[in-house]
Amino acid sequence: MVNLPSNLKQISLFLERLPGIGEKTANRLAFYLLRLPEVDLKEFAKAIADLKSKTKLCRHCYNFTETEVCNICTDDRRDQSIIAVVESVLDLLAFEQGGIYNGVYHVLHGRIDPLNNIGPDDIYLTQLIERIRELTNPPNFTKVSAGKRINGLKEIILATNPDMEGEATAMYIKNQLKILNFRLKITRLGYGLPIGANLEYADYMTLKKSIENRNGY
């Protein structure tokens, strides 16, 4: 077995640790890096070295941020009375790219997944409960950091993924909120056929939901 230069080997082995990247892809990527301009590589290296120290979690919603509070939580134009609970920042980005949602978020950074030993305490769930508690029992003149008064909390949208773990997580959160007796509207994302779908290839559960959730036409 030929020895790659140690630097190249090190980069390749590191890339191999990333999800979805195998040995051959890692090598191909490492070799591709060699062709990029030196200055770009140095900048990338600096960004990687500073990544963890420069990236914080928003103290309200746990989105990634450079400041104490993220730019969604400080945005005056957004409806701070609706919180969408998502599993990951990637899910948050999916909603944001669509520009279809004007409330705020709470990022769990995971989902309840007993098979992988991830329980309610391993995700940002107690923080959600605490946040809801503060927002539904606000002392007079509670302020968010943008300086806007919070007029209570109206709705929690459980926006976890429509798969087994996502459903379990949504169900768990719903039960917790019920037990704690918060006066809140709790909703779940709508199910049905995705736009552009082909009925022939749709799965049984999706078809079932599309019948159950049929609309007047």
Place this chain on the structure above:
Amino acid sequence: MVNLPSNLKQISLFLERLPGIGEKTANRLAFYLLRLPEVDLKEFAKAIADLKSKTKLCRHCYNFTETEVCNICTDDRRDQSIIAVVESVLDLLAFEQGGIYNGVYHVLHGRIDPLNNIGPDDIYLTQLIERIRELTNPPNFTKVSAGKRINGLKEIILATNPDMEGEATAMYIKNQLKILNFRLKITRLGYGLPIGANLEYADYMTLKKSIENRNGY
């Protein structure tokens, strides 16, 4: 559109420039990096920053190396009289991982591809011709850096890919070597059905070659 922290955004945009990585994958990888230990990220950053300055091309075969001459060219146990001409170091690695080839290599770092404006002068072809010239007309006691005497060159294996550009490159090199009248055996990789293949799904050209190259049994 939400703004990711600038560091995270920078890393994501950089990853997006790599082959086969789109925006969503780049985001997913960048977020994954956040979960890795700080020390690993720093080491990776250092390797990236030093990548270009620490990686050289072997001055014989243009394989990646840390030293002047790569460890294949300096390996006494290898047959220095056979050179396999490959398009990339990835192809070299494929042969090496198999452990099926004991000669040395010449890496072209590309292939002749007129549609993408890559001509014979854009790959390490003149270097190959020059290397062959030196090896076939050796002054007395020519030495490679390992200190071993070269007993001339016997064979050039054109090991470019079996696709259009790879074939064109092999053909071009063959013609050049013919014109320059080197006394050399020139061979091309064998064609036929890949092991484990299914005849039903084999393409026409492969089937044709498998008939032409049939062996006694």
